Amino acid sequence: MIDSHAHVHDAAFDADRDAVVERAHEAGVTTMVSVGCDLEDSRRAIAAAQRYGIYASVGIHPHEAKNAPDDIASAFAPLLEEDTVVAIGEAGLDFYYDHSPHDAQERVLRAQIAVARERKLPLIFHVRDAHERMREILHEELAVGMPGVVHCFTGDGVDAQAYIEEFGLYLGIGGVLTFKNVGGLRGAVKAIGTEHLLLETDCPYLAPIPMRGIRNEPAFMKYTAEALAQALGVPPSVISEITTRNAEALFRLRQISLSS
Ligand SMILES: [Zn+2]
Numbered sequence: 001m002i003d004s005h006a007h008v009h010d011a012a013f014d015a016d017r018d019a020v021v022e023r024a025h026e027a028g029v030t031t032m033v034s035v036g037c038d039l040e041d042s043r044r045a046i047a048a049a050q051r052y053g054i055y056a057s058v059g060i061h062p063h064e065a066k067n068a069p070d071d072i073a074s075a076f077a078p079l080l081e082e083d084t085v086v087a088i089g090e091a092g093l094d095f096y097y098d099h100s101p102h103d104a105q106e107r108v109l110r111a112q113i114a115v116a117r118e119r120k121l122p123l124i125f126h127v128r129d130a131h132e133r134m135r136e137i138l139h140e141e142l143a144v145g146m147p148g149v150v151h152c153f154t155g156d157g158v159d160a161q162a163y164i165e166e167f168g169l170y171l172g173i174g175g176v177l178t179f180k181n182v183g184g185l186r187g188a189v190k191a192i193g194t195e196h197l198l199l200e201t202d203c204p205y206l207a208p209i210p211m212r213g214i215r216n217e218p219a220f221m222k223y224t225a226e227a228l229a230q231a232l233g234v235p236p237s238v239i240s241e242i243t244t245r246n247a248e249a250l251f252r253l254r255q256i257s258l259s260s
């Protein structure tokens with residue numbers, strides 16, 4: 001399995017990061033993408049990727065948009081020289097927390113889409129309580145077929161269908177799928193099938209049941225994989241195989257050989 005969205009470079013893992021990565025491998029997580037949330041955080045993601053032979057992304061989270069530099073392309077440029085970097089993000093809109101003004105969020109999102117287009121890198125989108133506005137922006141900005149994933153997807157079948165059919169995006173499924181009262185999400189997953197799904201943890205956040213409430217880590221992704229297998233009525237091995245293939249295709253992991 002591939003954890004398509006983790007923050008293993010996060011300070012939450014400073015005390016035991018080696019052990020966390022070791023447990024991930026023991027649990028069948030072959031590799032992961034450690035996702036950056038601002039410039040400094042993206043540098044830490046790259047450092048972790050280099051240390052552990054995993055991958056990183058460079059991005060500015062909508063929460064951090066208000067602190068973003070004016071010239072995002074220039075600020076990203078030196079970080080994108082690193083060969084562990086496989087994506088731009090997380091980039092997006094978060095109208096639930098509203099930690100940054102909407103106009104700042106949109107500016108930073110559009111700038112990152114431009115960088116991704118220029119560099120031919122896939123995008124990792126974070127969207128919360130903003131699916132409608134997100135789709136409007138994607139219609140304006142996205143060249144057809146531009147690769148990307150809406151991470152930690154928790155919307156319904158209508159949102160899912162739109163992201164897949166209109167933009168060809170993948171949807172990242174995390175621990176929320178194991179929670180009770182997520183019938184809408186389970187229905188969406190059933191309706192779209194496996195071909196557009198990725199597995200993720202978003203660790204240290206959003207631990208799946210039965211680990212809910214404690215620090216999440218990549219090894220816990222097996223619970224989400226089991227929930228996904230159950231929702232779709234297929235064996236967990238099928239889920240592992242297809243979501244791995246999807247993540248490899250999106251991030252072009254087979255073309256990028258790191259230490260090996
Ligand atoms: Zn996110």
Ligand SMILES: [Zn+2]
Nearest residue numbers: 005035090202
């Ligand atoms: Zn995240």
